[in-house]
Amino acid sequence: MTRPALVMGAVAYAPKVITIWEGFKAWFAGQGLGFDYVLYSNYEAQVEAQFAGEVDIAWNSPLAWVRAGRMARSRGVSVEAVAMRNTDRDLRSVIVVRADSPLQTLDDLRGRTLGVGAIDSPQATLIPLHHLRAAGLAGGRDFAVRRFDVLSGKHGDHIGGERDAAVALLAGEVDACCMIDGNHLAFGLDGTLPAGSTRVLATTEPYDHCNFTTSPGAPADAVARFVELLLAMRWDDQAVRPLMYLEGVRQWKPGRVSGYPQLETAVDEAAFYGPDGAILDADYHY
Amino acid sequence: MPTITIDALGLDEGGLLLVRRALAELPAGAALTVRGAGPQWATHLGAWAREQGHEMAMRAGPDGAEAVLTRGPWAEGRWLGAMATGRSTLGPGEEPAARADPAWGLAARGATVEAGSPPIAFGLSARDEVWAVTAGELYAQAAAGQWDPQTAIDWDAPFDLPPAIEAAVAQVMTYLIENENAALVVPARHLGQVHPHYREVQQALALQCADEARHIEVFTRRLGLRGHAPMLSTAGGQASLHSLLQAPDFSTATFLLSVLGEGSFITLLTFLQAHAPDPVTRRICRLAARDEARHVAFGMAHLEHRLAAQAGYRTQLQAAVEQRHEALAPTAGLNEEVFDALVLLAAGELTPEAVARGHAAVQQMKADMAAGRRARLLRLGFEHEEARRLSDLHTRNFM
Ligand SMILES: [Fe+2]
Ligand SMILES: [Fe+2]
Numbered sequence: 035m036t037r038p039a040l041v042m043g044a045v046a047y048a049p050k051v052i053t054i055w056e057g058f059k060a061w062f063a064g065q066g067l068g069f070d071y072v073l074y075s076n077y078e079a080q081v082e083a084q085f086a087g088e089v090d091i092a093w094n095s096p097l098a099w100v101r102a103g104r105m106a107r108s109r110g111v112s113v114e115a116v117a118m119r120n121t122d123r124d125l126r127s128v129i130v131v132r133a134d135s136p137l138q139t140l141d142d143l144r145g146r147t148l149g150v151g152a153i154d155s156p157q158a159t160l161i162p163l164h165h166l167r168a169a170g171l172a173g174g175r176d177f178a179v180r181r182f183d184v185l186s187g188k189h190g191d192h193i194g195g196e197r198d199a200a201v202a203l204l205a206g207e208v209d210a211c212c213m214i215d216g217n218h219l220a221f222g223l224d225g226t227l228p229a230g231s232t233r234v235l236a237t238t239e240p241y242d243h244c245n246f247t248t249s250p251g252a253p254a255d256a257v258a259r260f261v262e263l264l265l266a267m268r269w270d271d272q273a274v275r276p277l278m279y280l281e282g283v284r285q286w287k288p289g290r291v292s293g294y295p296q297l298e299t300a301v302d303e304a305a306f307y308g309p310d311g312a313i314l315d316a317d318y319h320y
Numbered sequence: 321m322p323t324i325t326i327d328a329l330g331l332d333e334g335g336l337l338l339v340r341r342a343l344a345e346l347p348a349g350a351a352l353t354v355r356g357a358g359p360q361w362a363t364h365l366g367a368w369a370r371e372q373g374h375e376m377a378m379r380a381g382p383d384g385a386e387a388v389l390t391r392g393p394w395a396e397g398r399w400l401g402a403m404a405t406g407r408s409t410l411g412p413g414e415e416p417a418a419r420a421d422p423a424w425g426l427a428a429r430g431a432t433v434e435a436g437s438p439p440i441a442f443g444l445s446a447r448d449e450v451w452a453v454t455a456g457e458l459y460a461q462a463a464a465g466q467w468d469p470q471t472a473i474d475w476d477a478p479f480d481l482p483p484a485i486e487a488a489v490a491q492v493m494t495y496l497i498e499n500e501n502a503a504l505v506v507p508a509r510h511l512g513q514v515h516p517h518y519r520e521v522q523q524a525l526a527l528q529c530a531d532e533a534r535h536i537e538v539f540t541r542r543l544g545l546r547g548h549a550p551m552l553s554t555a556g557g558q559a560s561l562h563s564l565l566q567a568p569d570f571s572t573a574t575f576l577l578s579v580l581g582e583g584s585f586i587t588l589l590t591f592l593q594a595h596a597p598d599p600v601t602r603r604i605c606r607l608a609a610r611d612e613a614r615h616v617a618f619g620m621a622h623l624e625h626r627l628a629a630q631a632g633y634r635t636q637l638q639a640a641v642e643q644r645h646e647a648l649a650p651t652a653g654l655n656e657e658v659f660d661a662l663v664l665l666a667a668g669e670l671t672p673e674a675v676a677r678g679h680a681a682v683q684q685m686k687a688d689m690a691a692g693r694r695a696r697l698l699r700l701g702f703e704h705e706e707a708r709r710l711s712d713l714h715t716r717n718f719m
Contacts (some may be wrong), residue, residue, distance in 0.1 A: 126363070217366070
C-alpha cells in the first residue's frame, strides 16, 4: 500500500474525533490532497510516533507541542507549529471560589485545598498552578492540591475533570478550583455552577492552545498544501461547517508559538517533562 | 459606535441574549461597545467572543473598563445558500410547491432552512400526489367538529332490546369496527409519508385518523354496552379491506377507501340511524356519518386535483377498481350474518311481514349506495356508462 501524501496523528479523546477526521479526509481528497489519519489513545504516544516517522503531522495539545519541541531540540531536529484554530488563541484560565467564600485574594488560599483538573491538563492544572507559584504559592507546600483526573494522557481535552472539580467546589469539598474561562461561562449556562454561585478569584495570563505540529522531516509540499487548504476552509461552506462546528473552529489560522512560554515554565515548575521531553512525573499514568 | 450596557447582569444569567441581539443588528466588521458591572462579565464576554469568532478588545471607558466587540462574519456565513420553503399561509388560489425538497425536512413551511440540513425522505413529496384545494378548509371543519365520546353520547340512556335484536346490533358493530380499523390504518400509513410542506393535507389526514379512532371507540362501547362479546369476522370481509391496504399509491387508496368505500359507508350509517333499535346506536351512527362526510369530501377534492393535473390518471383508477374486483371475485362478499343483522334491524321483529320490509329496506340501501357512487364518479368526470360499470364492480362488502 502506498502511503498518502500526508498522514496526521490525532488523539481519540471523544467519539466525534472519527466523524471530524473522516469528514476532513474526504474533503481533502476532493481538493486533491491524499490525506489519512491515525488515532492515538494519548498524546504521549502520538508525539513519540512523530519521532518514529509514523505520522507527518500531529494535531497536538499545547502540552504535546511543548514535549515535541523539547524532543526535537534535544535531538537536533525541528518541529513546527503550522496552523491552529481561531479559538486556540489567547485563552485564559480562572481560579474560582464559592460566592460566599471568605477567600478574597490568592494569599487566602494558604492552608486551603485547590481542585485542579487532570494531571496533564494545561488549562486546569499546569497553568493555574504556575500562576499561583508566580504569586508565591506552591501547591503541596502552601495549599493542598486535589486532582480531578479524567482520562489521563489526553492533556485535559476531556472536560470531565474541570466539571468534577466544579461540582466538588459547590459541595464544599475543595475551597477553589480551576477551569478555562469559557468553561466557567458554559458551566453557568448549563447549570453546573448556577449563575452567581461562584466568584472568580484570579485569572491567568493569556495562552494558546492546540496546534498542528509537523514531525521532523515532514514532506514540506504536502504540509504546505495541507495548511493552504485549512486556511481556505470556510465556515459558510456547508460541506465543512458541521465538521468545523464539531472541531470548535470558525476559521483556521497560521500557527504561532508566542502563546506557549507560560506553559513551558509551568512544565518545568511541575517537573512534568525534562528538557529532552522525558516524562518525569511518576504519578502520570496514561 | 453603538453601546449596550448589561449592568450587573451576568452573561450566564441572560446577558448573552442582550449582546447577541445588539450584535445581530450590526454588519460583519462593525463594532459594539459593551459595558457591564457584574463580577465576571469581561472574562465571560472574552471567552464567548473567542468561541464565536468575534474580536474583542478592552479599553478604558467613562465608567471603568469597557469591551469593544467586532462582529465576525460567521453568523452570515451560516445562512449562505439557505433555502426558502414557500409561504406559510397560502392565499386564495395559491398552491404549495410542486415538489417539496427532502432537505426542507421538518421545517415549518415558509421557514428559512440552513444549507446542509439533513435530507429527510418523504414518499409523498410531489404536490399532485397528495394535494386537495380544500384540505385546509376540511381540516378546520374537522378541528371544529371533534366531539368527545364521553359527553357527546348519553351512554346511560335507558333501553332494553330483545336478545335477537341486541345480537344483531353486536354483529353489525363487530363489522363496523373492522371497517373503521381499515379506515384508520389506510390514511395512517400514508400520513407518515406526506412531506410536511403539504401541511393542510397532513393535518386533514391526522384528524381523519383521530375521527376513526373515535369511531372505533364508540362502536366498541356500544357493542359491549349490554355485555355482548364481539361476534363474527369473515375472510371475505377482511380480504376486501386488505385490498385497500394494497392500493399502489395514495391517490388510488383514497379513491377506493374514501370516494367509493366511505361514501357507501355513509349510506350504511344513515340506514342504521334510521333503523337503530336504541338511542345510543342512533346517536353514534349520526356522529360517525358526519365525520365520514368530511373524509369523502377530502377524497373527492384530492381526486379532482389529481385528475385535473394528470388526466391520464383516470385509467389507473379504472384499473384499480377492476383489479380489486377480480381479486375479490372468489370471496363471499358481505358477511351473511351482517346482511341478516341489517335485515333484522330494519324489520324490528322476526315475523314474515316485518322481515319482508327489512329485506326491502336493505335492498334500497344498496341501491342508494350504488347511486351515490355513480354520482361521485360522474363528478370526477367519468362517463355515464363507465361510472355505472365501476360502481357495480365495487366490493359487495360496501368498503
Ligand atoms: Fe369512520
Ligand atoms: Fe372515515
